[in-house]
Amino acid sequence: MRIVVAKNILKANDQLAAENRARFEAAGVYALNIVGSPGCGKTTLLEAVFRRLAGRLRPAVIEGDIAGSIDAERMEALGIPVVQINTDGACHLDAVMIASAVGQLDLQAIDLLAIENVGNLVCTAGFDLGEHLRLVVLGVTEGDDKAVKYPAIFQGSDALVLTKTDLMPHTNFRVERIAADLARLAPKAPLFRVAALGGEGIGPLVEWLAAKLPVKG
Amino acid sequence: MRIVVAKNILKANDQLAAENRARFEAAGVYALNIVGSPGCGKTTLLEAVFRRLAGRLRPAVIEGDIAGSIDAERMEALGIPVVQINTDGACHLDAVMIASAVGQLDLQAIDLLAIENVGNLVCTAGFDLGEHLRLVVLGVTEGDDKAVKYPAIFQGSDALVLTKTDLMPHTNFRVERIAADLARLAPKAPLFRVAALGGEGIGPLVEWLAAKLPVKG
Numbered sequence: 001m002r003i004v005v006a007k008n009i010l011k012a013n014d015q016l017a018a019e020n021r022a023r024f025e026a027a028g029v030y031a032l033n034i035v036g037s038p039g040c041g042k043t044t045l046l047e048a049v050f051r052r053l054a055g056r057l058r059p060a061v062i063e064g065d066i067a068g069s070i071d072a073e074r075m076e077a078l079g080i081p082v083v084q085i086n087t088d089g090a091c092h093l094d095a096v097m098i099a100s101a102v103g104q105l106d107l108q109a110i111d112l113l114a115i116e117n118v119g120n121l122v123c124t125a126g127f128d129l130g131e132h133l134r135l136v137v138l139g140v141t142e143g144d145d146k147a148v149k150y151p152a153i154f155q156g157s158d159a160l161v162l163t164k165t166d167l168m169p170h171t172n173f174r175v176e177r178i179a180a181d182l183a184r185l186a187p188k189a190p191l192f193r194v195a196a197l198g199g200e201g202i203g204p205l206v207e208w209l210a211a212k213l214p215v216k217g
Numbered sequence: 218m219r220i221v222v223a224k225n226i227l228k229a230n231d232q233l234a235a236e237n238r239a240r241f242e243a244a245g246v247y248a249l250n251i252v253g254s255p256g257c258g259k260t261t262l263l264e265a266v267f268r269r270l271a272g273r274l275r276p277a278v279i280e281g282d283i284a285g286s287i288d289a290e291r292m293e294a295l296g297i298p299v300v301q302i303n304t305d306g307a308c309h310l311d312a313v314m315i316a317s318a319v320g321q322l323d324l325q326a327i328d329l330l331a332i333e334n335v336g337n338l339v340c341t342a343g344f345d346l347g348e349h350l351r352l353v354v355l356g357v358t359e360g361d362d363k364a365v366k367y368p369a370i371f372q373g374s375d376a377l378v379l380t381k382t383d384l385m386p387h388t389n390f391r392v393e394r395i396a397a398d399l400a401r402l403a404p405k406a407p408l409f410r411v412a413a414l415g416g417e418g419i420g421p422l423v424e425w426l427a428a429k430l431p432v433k434g
Contacts, residue, residue: 150336
């Protein structure tokens with residue numbers, strides 16, 4: 001009985017996610033869903049990406065957090081339009097929350113919409129938000145066994161961004177191990193290496209993203 | 218309707234957790250529930266604690282993972298009795314899983330049972346497993362804003378263990394900030410600082426734990 005309910009919820013979510021995506025496309029907005037553990041560096045990565053994109057594209061952000069607005073304040077400090085979703089305990093964003101948040105953005109004035117999900121390597125895996133790309137972020141300080149332990153989130157992602165690579169020498173992280181797991185779970189997903197606080201490695205990620213965006217007439 | 222179901226599940230969980238706790242107490246077993254993000258260092262912390270406790274107490278471990286048995290293999294390598302729970306996608310352990318796993322341990326031969334939960338700073342918060350103490354583990358590489366963003370897990374924990382403190386000089390982590398949030402959310406919970414790979418800071422944590430255990434006649 002519980003399984004049936006869960007399936008219905010997921011089905012309703014997928015339908016609404018498709019509507020979100022259609023709405024984004026009608027307005028020429030390209031949407032990203034950024035997932036990863038708490039503290040993996042999602043917000044710092046977005047800051048670095050937006051700094052590099054400044055003047056080239058018009059970004060906006062939806063921040064998903066259980067409580068507070070720390071990350072949204074960081075985006076506002078960069079002058080980026082931002083909507084904060086407080087999930088009030090819920091462990092992931094869903095398409096309903098995004099549909100509601102999008103109503104508070106001027107889609108016509110946005111090229112790239114980044115949705116930062118709740119920090120959670122498990123529950124975010126099952127929920128399409130209407131994004132075009134899902135990026136999974138993993139700090140090298142989290143260890144190179146994460147794709148084996150949390151396969152679903154890697155399996156459904158379009159790219160893996162390794163963060164905090166400046167700390168690599170202080171860890172036992174082996175890039176070849178996570179690269180092998182990624183090749184098995186998500187063969188088409190590229191792997192990027194960045195140290196976002198200092199900006200190293202941001203260039204290739206930003207160019208890859210920029211090439212995905214529709215050319216506007 | 219969904220809320221009612223969720224409440225019933227939580228109620229049933231709490232009842233079974235109380236039964237687990239009674240079973241542990243009857244056998245003189247002290248149980249820990251170790252929670253934290255993926256890659257925060259739970260397993261490495263346990264390895265360091267068990268090395269320090271060697272010969273003093275008889276430990277055992279229940280490892281909770283969505284998939285695989287990497288952590289259980291690490292415990293076996295230390296010669297510690299271990300049961301692996303694979304949650305098959307579920308984002309946290311519950312009291313039913315623990316009741317089932319405990320049946321595979323000889324409780325009479327155990328003093329300290331460590332239950333390593335699924336890496337998740339959100340969903341693990343609501344589920345009593347029947348433990349005596351819940352330890353929340355936070356790597357300094359995750360940032361000092363985590364108690365503000367994920368308050369529930371800190372609120373219900375009995376101690377905070379900061380890990381990877383050897384990496385502190387490479388981060389912008391401020392211990393005074395997390396300490397202030399902890400004092401607000403869990404005023405009775407002590408804060409320990411460890412660098413578990415090298416073993417620094419393990420002593421005070423182990424002595425605090427050892428003093429909690431019942432004296433056996």
